[in-house]
Amino acid sequence: MIRTTVMLVLFVFFTGFLLIGTRYHARDLYVQMEHLREQAQELDVQWRRLQLERAGLTRNARIDELARENFAMTPAGPERTIYLPTASGQSAGERP
Numbered sequence: 398m399i400r401t402t403v404m405l406v407l408f409v410f411f412t413g414f415l416l417i418g419t420r421y422h423a424r425d426l427y428v429q430m431e432h433l434r435e436q437a438q439e440l441d442v443q444w445r446r447l448q449l450e451r452a453g454l455t456r457n458a459r460i461d462e463l464a465r466e467n468f469a470m471t472p473a474g475p476e477r478t479i480y481l482p483t484a485s486g487q488s489a490g491e492r493p
Contacts, residue, residue: 453459464470
């Protein structure tokens with residue numbers, strides 16, 4: 398009888414320690430999960446900011462402005478266009 402009681406007491410202590418360890422592990426995993434959620438949210442905000450920055454950098458007006466300022470480029474007009482003759486003898490820019 399005493400032997401059974403001692404075994405039951407040891408079993409209760411053992412399961413209590415397992416319960417404590419399991420709860421600690423669950424709390425640790427919860428903290429890690431919250432940290433990863435915050436990190437994912439920060440990365441999402443950074444991704445959206447980069448998308449806006451990319452959209453601003455690839456605007457046609459900005460590219461046109463940079464080409465004019467940095468490379469002194471101007472739009473090609475009819476006076477600067479060179480038409481090459483085709484196989485039929487007409488220029489590519491002329492209409493039949």
